[in-house]
Amino acid sequence: MSLWDSMKMFFVRRKLLANQIPDGCPHPLEEWMAIRARATIKGNAALRKSIGVPKEMTREVFDEYQMFRFREQMAYARKNTPHYRRKLEGFDIESIRTYEDLQRVPFTTPGELADDPFHFFAVSRTQVKKEFTTSGTSGVRKTIGYTVNDLISKIDIVASALKDIGMGPGDSLHVMFPTVSAWDPSLVLVGACKILGYGSSTCSDTDISVQMETIRNAGSTFIIGLPSFIHRVTVLGSRDADLKSLGIRAIISTSEPLSEGMRDNLEEAWGCKVLDVWGMTEFGLACAIECYEQDGLHTDEANLLFEVVDPETGMHVPPGVEGELVLSSLNAEGTVLLRYRTGDVAAMFDPPCACGKTFNRKLRKPRGRLDLQYKIGLGSKTFPAMFDEVMFADPAVVDYRLEIGKDGYRDTLEFTVEARESGDEVATRLIDAVKGIYEISLGMEEDLIAEPTMRFVEIGSMEYSAKARKIVDSRDNQD
Numbered sequence: 001m002s003l004w005d006s007m008k009m010f011f012v013r014r015k016l017l018a019n020q021i022p023d024g025c026p027h028p029l030e031e032w033m034a035i036r037a038r039a040t041i042k043g044n045a046a047l048r049k050s051i052g053v054p055k056e057m058t059r060e061v062f063d064e065y066q067m068f069r070f071r072e073q074m075a076y077a078r079k080n081t082p083h084y085r086r087k088l089e090g091f092d093i094e095s096i097r098t099y100e101d102l103q104r105v106p107f108t109t110p111g112e113l114a115d116d117p118f119h120f121f122a123v124s125r126t127q128v129k130k131e132f133t134t135s136g137t138s139g140v141r142k143t144i145g146y147t148v149n150d151l152i153s154k155i156d157i158v159a160s161a162l163k164d165i166g167m168g169p170g171d172s173l174h175v176m177f178p179t180v181s182a183w184d185p186s187l188v189l190v191g192a193c194k195i196l197g198y199g200s201s202t203c204s205d206t207d208i209s210v211q212m213e214t215i216r217n218a219g220s221t222f223i224i225g226l227p228s229f230i231h232r233v234t235v236l237g238s239r240d241a242d243l244k245s246l247g248i249r250a251i252i253s254t255s256e257p258l259s260e261g262m263r264d265n266l267e268e269a270w271g272c273k274v275l276d277v278w279g280m281t282e283f284g285l286a287c288a289i290e291c292y293e294q295d296g297l298h299t300d301e302a303n304l305l306f307e308v309v310d311p312e313t314g315m316h317v318p319p320g321v322e323g324e325l326v327l328s329s330l331n332a333e334g335t336v337l338l339r340y341r342t343g344d345v346a347a348m349f350d351p352p353c354a355c356g357k358t359f360n361r362k363l364r365k366p367r368g369r370l371d372l373q374y375k376i377g378l379g380s381k382t383f384p385a386m387f388d389e390v391m392f393a394d395p396a397v398v399d400y401r402l403e404i405g406k407d408g409y410r411d412t413l414e415f416t417v418e419a420r421e422s423g424d425e426v427a428t429r430l431i432d433a434v435k436g437i438y439e440i441s442l443g444m445e446e447d448l449i450a451e452p453t454m455r456f457v458e459i460g461s462m463e464y465s466a467k468a469r470k471i472v473d474s475r476d477n478q479d
């Protein structure tokens with residue numbers, strides 16, 4: 001490391017609130033949010049006067065922090081971005097005091113962001129340290145700009161999340177993504193480990209022996225990666241290797257939906273818990289992480305404001321009720337997004353959590369995106385995750401593709417399966433599992449869905465791609 005790098009590292013370390021979390025703190029993630037909120041309250045006279053600087057962080061105080069940051073972010077966006085200068089012209093920002101008030105603030109749509117991403121930049125492009133362009137699951141390209149402070153802030157939350165799941169000195173994080181082009185997740189992950197003084201290793205090889213060697217050499221105790229990639233390596237590797245012998249304490253699944261079937265398989269093979277992470281590129285990926293209760297994901301409420309709305313009316317739904325997730329940045333410098341309609345279906349839960357966190361709201365794992373639903377049979381909406389759930393629950397399945405077609409009036413479901421074993425027995429097992437999906441069984445009862453079919457292909461013949469669409473809908477004129 002050059003002198004310049006080590007000086008930079010020194011300053012970043014000093015800036016990081018994750019390093020202010022006391023040793024032995026039972027809930028580092030929540031403590032980190034409390035530290036951040038307290039710092040804001042301390043630094044603002046009006047806020048200090050109205051709520052004081054509380055020793056104990058409560059939900060009420062944290063709400064005040066969030067609403068304050070939201071107003072600040074609105075004012076910042078109106079002053080510095082062409083998009084919000086237009087959209088918020090004449091808007092009474094100071095009138096936004098409560099969660100209910102947020103409903104008066106106009107939404108931002110992914111389409112608006114895709115049309116002109118630079119109209120959401122609040123700084124000049126020379127001040128943007130990193131630009132990420134996402135193709136997105138729906139195929140619309142969006143460019144997001146991060147300043148140095150945005151990146152440090154992301155490293156900060158990731159560092160406190162790593163502490164929260166039990167990483168400490170002597171631990172090492174193994175980063176397991178397939179070779180990726182546009183965005184390198186290891187940038188933030190390895191950065192967070194370095195700053196905390198933890199070890200890290202990165203390996204993109206699908207060969208399990210190479211992965212195991214890297215894990216052993218680095219003394220890895222935690223793994224993070226794409227679930228489909230970890231699953232592939234696990235299914236292919238667990239035949240001749242005892243993965244439990246590696247002593248991994250937890251696996252963190254990120255950037256893709258984790259089906260419960262896949263989770264069960266991974267937990268069984270590695271002998272540890274698998275924790276889910278949810279995020280979107282628009283908000284720097286890591287936005288929520290599960291605790292060991294595995295009952296909802298703890299959200300980064302210091303940097304993000306979460307709302308759930310009825311997708312039709314745009315109005316809030318009560319806690320625990322599913323709707324469309326709407327996110328706002330609270331501290332962004334580069335790309336600012338206010339009330340951004342994510343298109344993700346989710347529900348929010350009020351604290352406390354059985355893990356002991358007292359004020360942080362949780363997110364129920366999103367089932368899927370609104371624009372990635374398929375109407376099959378009776379017209380019940382089907383999410384790709386439902387098929388993941390049953391297919392990846394089978395220990396033989398490495399990966400699969402599904403083509404939805406039409407035969408007369410019936411919908412057809414043709415699966416192509418990359419599997420460790422094939423034959424009639426496996427096919428029957430998988431077909432029964434698919435028929436066990438409620439929406440599919442209803443459609444079959446009404447004779448609107450034909451018997452699903454399974455075609456097996458050799459392992460390795462299906463090209464692994466993190467972003468490949470697993471489901472192809474080749475029916476015409478679908479509304």
Ligand SMILES: [Zn+2]
Nearest residue numbers: 291293353355
């Ligand atoms: Zn919890």
